Amino acid sequence: MSEFFGSPHALLVLVLAGFLPNEIWRMAGLWFGAGVDEGSEVLVWVRAVATAILAGVIAQILVQPPGALAGVPDWLRYGAVAAGFAVFMLTRRSIFAGVVSGEIILLAGKWWLG
Amino acid sequence: MPATTQISIWSSVALPPLDSPQWKSPIRAFAWGMSSVASTVLTLVLFATYLGIGALAHDSHFSLGWVLGSTLLVWAGPAQIILISTLGSGATAVQAAIAVTVSAIRLFPMVVSVLPLMKTPKTRRRHLVLATHFIAVTLWVECYRLLPKVPRERRIAFTHGLGCGLVIVCMVATTLGYELAAKLPPLFAAAILLLTPLAFLLSTARNCKQISDVLALVLGLALFPLVSMLHTGVDILISGVTAGSIAYGVHWWRERARA
Known part of the structure; x- marks a missing residue:
């Protein structure tokens, strides 16, 4: 069992750094939600910052790739994502078509490189 | 909420009518x-x-x-x-x-x-x-x-x-x-x-619903590689808050110009 869950310390970090800082906003919505205007300016800013943080994480995975993705050349990683995005726009924003195209470019490029 | 109507591609699960005893x-x-x-x-x-x-x-x-x-x-x-x-x-x-x-x-x-x-x-x-x-x-x-x-x-x-x-x-x-x-x-x-x-x-x-969302996405992608060269340990936060705030600033400025 200890191998399945890893160290108790890692689980504590999961609860303190992952579960609580995330869940607190859901529970805040449950407790204090009645008085907040959904279209207020603060929420526009919050959504912009949250979007930009997520964008930063996407960039981090592409620029400083983890594990097996690091074995793919930079230009192929960027090219695959750019191709996926182009197909997404061309198919009237189909996430499915975009993801599949990006993956095909990556696999074909890596296969072609040998 | 217009985005919600176009998402379902197959409606295999038909829910019973609202007044059904089921x-x-x-x-x-x-x-x-x-x-x-x-x-x-x-x-x-x-x-x-x-x-x-x-x-x-x-x-x-x-x-x-x-x-x-x-x-x-x-x-x-x-x-x-x-x-x-x-x-x-x-x-x-x-x-x-x-x-x-x-x-x-x-x-x-x-x-x-x-x-x-x-x-x-x-x-x-x-x-x-x-x-x-x-x-x-x-x-x-x-x-x-x-x-x-x-x-x-x-x-x-x-x-x-x-x-x-x-x-x-x-x-x-x-x-x-x-x-x-x-x-x-x-x-x-x-x-x-x-x-x-x-x-x-x-x-x-x-x-992305508003111009601020689009800008936040684009700026967030562009800013992270630059900020990551500083090796602060909180690169994601710095680039996110900066890009998001600039995006919001543009939104605020446009709303003001329109009013």
């Missing part, structure tokens, strides 16, 4: 909620995302139990990816917690806007705790689409079913992604890892 049973409502998971293409996107999260956790040296625990407890893809990639790249728990909590603020307006759909005059706050935990972008979108077809007094049971169904799908995907990253040749393992940035980039781009 809705009398909360257990049935739960089951219908659970089977509604099969009626949306978002389930497929979520599956791909969690394949990626499982693979990311494996390649960042977390245990399978740990990442399954994160899917169950955190239940928010962006927060899980931030948690795994910040901790995996050597950030402290405090730095990771700050990045996670800033990314999670967006859950607040989602909860605020969706809970009124489930409330009846008899609903107590504690009845909504589990449904609130399930709220993330997918459930939020699906609630707008599906809850109007469910009698009000069965909506909490229905949401519990929907939430449980999605969690089960994602737990399976997390396990699969983790095991595949361990066993597949590097070529396919790389392809699974690429699912995360692809699926998130495209689903975020799709959710």
Whole structure:
């Protein structure tokens, strides 16, 4: 069992750094939600910052790739994502078509490189 | 909410009419909620995302139990990816917690806007705790689409079913992604890892409603590589808050110019 869950310390970090800082906003919505205007300016800013943080994480995975993705050349990683995005726009924003195209470019490029 | 109407591609799960006696049973409502998971293409996107999260956790040296625990407890893809990639790249728990909590603020307006759909005059706050935990972008979108077809007094049971169904799908995907990253040749393992940035980039781009959202996405992508050269340990936060605030500033300025 200890191998399945890893160290108790890692689980504590999961609860303190992952579960609580995330869940607190859901529970805040449950407790204090009645008085907040959904279209207020603060929420526009919050959504912009949250979007930009997520964008930063996407960039981090592409620029400083983890594990097996690091074995793919930079230009192929960027090219695959750019191709996926182009197909997404061309198919009237189909996430499915975009993801599949990006993956095909990556696999074909890596296969072609040998 | 125009985005919600175009998402369903196949409507195999036909819910009974609102006045049907079949809705009398909360257990049935739960089951219908659970089977509604099969009626949306978002389930497929979520599956791909969690394949990626499982693979990311494996390649960042977390245990399978740990990442399954994160899917169950955190239940928010962006927060899980931030948690795994910040901790995996050597950030402290405090730095990771700050990045996670800033990314999670967006859950607040989602909860605020969706809970009124489930409330009846008899609903107590504690009845909504589990449904609130399930709220993330997918459930939020699906609630707008599906809850109007469910009698009000069965909506909490229905949401519990929907939430449980999605969690089960994602737990399976997390396990699969983790095991595949361990066993597949590097070529396919790389392809699974690429699912995360692809699926998130495209689903975020799709959710962009205002100019501030589009700018935040573009600036956030562009700014991170620059800020990461500073090696501050909180690069994600600095680039995110800066890009997001610039995007908001442009929105504010345009609104003012229009007024």
